[in-house]
Amino acid sequence: MLDKLTQKVSDALRFVAGKSTITEKNIDDAVEAIKMALLEADVNLRVVRRFVNSTIEEAKGERVLRSVDPGQQFVKIVHDKLASFLGSEGEGELALRGPDVRSVVLMLGLQGSGKTTSAAKLALRLKKAGRKPLLAACDLVRPGAVEQLVILGSQVGVPVYREEGASDVVRVYRGADDYARKNMIDTLIIDTAGRLQLDEVMMAELARLKEAAKPDELLLVADAMTGQAAVDIAKAFDEKIGLTGVVLTKFDSDTRGGAALSLKTITGKPLKFVGTGEKPEDFEPFHPERVAGRILGMGDVVSLVEKAQQVISQTEALELQKKMEKESFTLEDWLGQLQSVKKMGSLKSMLDLIPGMAGQVSEEDIDKAELKVQEAILSSMTRKERANHLIIGPSRRSRIARGSGTSVADVARLLKRFEKMRTMMKKMSKMGKNPAAMQATGRGMRAPF
Numbered sequence: 073m074l075d076k077l078t079q080k081v082s083d084a085l086r087f088v089a090g091k092s093t094i095t096e097k098n099i100d101d102a103v104e105a106i107k108m109a110l111l112e113a114d115v116n117l118r119v120v121r122r123f124v125n126s127t128i129e130e131a132k133g134e135r136v137l138r139s140v141d142p143g144q145q146f147v148k149i150v151h152d153k154l155a156s157f158l159g160s161e162g163e164g165e166l167a168l169r170g171p172d173v174r175s176v177v178l179m180l181g182l183q184g185s186g187k188t189t190s191a192a193k194l195a196l197r198l199k200k201a202g203r204k205p206l207l208a209a210c211d212l213v214r215p216g217a218v219e220q221l222v223i224l225g226s227q228v229g230v231p232v233y234r235e236e237g238a239s240d241v242v243r244v245y246r247g248a249d250d251y252a253r254k255n256m257i258d259t260l261i262i263d264t265a266g267r268l269q270l271d272e273v274m275m276a277e278l279a280r281l282k283e284a285a286k287p288d289e290l291l292l293v294a295d296a297m298t299g300q301a302a303v304d305i306a307k308a309f310d311e312k313i314g315l316t317g318v319v320l321t322k323f324d325s326d327t328r329g330g331a332a333l334s335l336k337t338i339t340g341k342p343l344k345f346v347g348t349g350e351k352p353e354d355f356e357p358f359h360p361e362r363v364a365g366r367i368l369g370m371g372d373v374v375s376l377v378e379k380a381q382q383v384i385s386q387t388e389a390l391e392l393q394k395k396m397e398k399e400s401f402t403l404e405d406w407l408g409q410l411q412s413v414k415k416m417g418s419l420k421s422m423l424d425l426i427p428g429m430a431g432q433v434s435e436e437d438i439d440k441a442e443l444k445v446q447e448a449i450l451s452s453m454t455r456k457e458r459a460n461h462l463i464i465g466p467s468r469r470s471r472i473a474r475g476s477g478t479s480v481a482d483v484a485r486l487l488k489r490f491e492k493m494r495t496m497m498k499k500m501s502k503m504g505k506n507p508a509a510m511q512a513t514g515r516g517m518r519a520p521f
């Protein structure tokens with residue numbers, strides 16, 4: 073996936089990565105090579121121009137040329153720019169309502185883009201998150217479309233609403249809505265008919281469905297392999313129907329990757345999910361940072377980014393220590409830490425940066441699966457909750473548990489642990505100033521993570 077783009081961008085970065093001094097000319101050369109790579113990957117020209125200009129502007133700023141390690145700093149800028157062009161973290165989440173009010177998701181897109189498959193994948197995902205979805209078969213055009221959805225529905229264990237011999241999508245929607253009401257369904261996912269090209273009849277039908285169903289999410293399903301065409305399609309659907317987000321399918325294929333980079337910038341619509349294969353599980357929430365990482369390549373280039381991040385993390389670690397002392401460490405800080413750990417690939421290296429923690433934790437002390445659970449729970453909280461854990465009462469706890477696919481007990485455990493962690497951090501940061509006390513009690517202490 074994204075192989076060619078990755079190769080070209082890594083090659084371009086080799087001009088500057090690892091150099092201890094770089095000049096404006098080096099930057100120009102690297103950026104020119106990245107520009108060619110993006111154009112070849114079928115990224116929209118306007119997007120390429122914007123990307124190039126903002127990267128050059130930032131890279132030529134004092135921060136890079138005068139920094140200790142300008143090569144790494146430059147790679148980091150390219151990485152962060154790629155990520156910001158791909159979207160911002162968190163905007164890919166679905167805007168579904170609480171389970172007591174039914175949510176409606178409308179899947180739309182051209183024929184063959186992957187609507188039906190993605191509808192089932194999404195249903196499976198929501199089911200795993202504790203919701204109760206229903207699939208509605210509103211593709212009444214493509215022969216066999218209803219059957220296909222029924223089969224996929226049974227594969228993922230989600231009911232499918234269909235009407236034999238139906239010819240009006242709004243009627244089928246109303247039937248599905250009625251069924252949903254009677255069966256405690258909290259999310260209705262509507263599969264619709266596409267066409268080979270943009271088509272007036274299709275748009276009119278979707279407009280009627282939208283009018284009737286008032287969807288919370290209107291997800292365009294677009295085929296990553298179509299490159300820039302996906303952007304034009306998204307624009308057209310957005311103008312005619314209005315979109316809330318995009319599902320980019322066939323991201324597993326050897327795509328040129330251009331669609332991912334252009335979609336957000338041109339349409340302003342966030343990428344919410346990517347399809348990464350034909351199986352129901354091959355479906356991931358879209359993470360700009362992760363995809364930026366993939367584009368940059370997994371090898372040595374990424375390790376350079378990580379090193380640059382490490383330099384930045386040292387400053388963060390100092391701030392963290394101040395927070396520990398003042399007991400103003402919040403759940404938000406914790407989440408931030410987990411995320412930087414992920415970026416750096418190692419919790420130990422992060423902990424080693426914190427005075428008093430260095431050498432206290434070995435890699436085996438860290439339970440990776442547990443970190444994932446913690447991140448899921450923390451991400452399901454609102455910013456306000458993370459800023460002040462004291463407001464998280466029973467009803468918030470059960471919402472967070474549902475959102476993160478965990479249990480109320482898991483959430484409670486995390487909160488308890490957090491309180492312990494704060495107390496311990498305060499103690500440790502005091503001890504950090506008194507090495508003898510640290511020696512006496514530090515060894516054998518479990519990391520708060």
Ligand SMILES: Nc1nc2c(ncn2[C@@H]2O[C@H](COP(=O)(O)OP(=O)(O)O)[C@@H](O)[C@H]2O)c(=O)[nH]1
Pocket residue numbers: 181182183184185186187188189190266293320321322323324325346347348349350354
């Ligand atoms: N490799 C791969 N194939 C996919 C993906 N999503 C859908 N497909 C395949 O694309 C074809 C068309 O999908 P379908 O859901 O029927 O498209 P629809 O016409 O928009 O409903 C099917 O063969 C799917 O298995 C994906 O993310 N990766």
Ligand SMILES: [Mg+2]
Pocket residue numbers: 187188189211214217263264
């Ligand atoms: Mg279909």
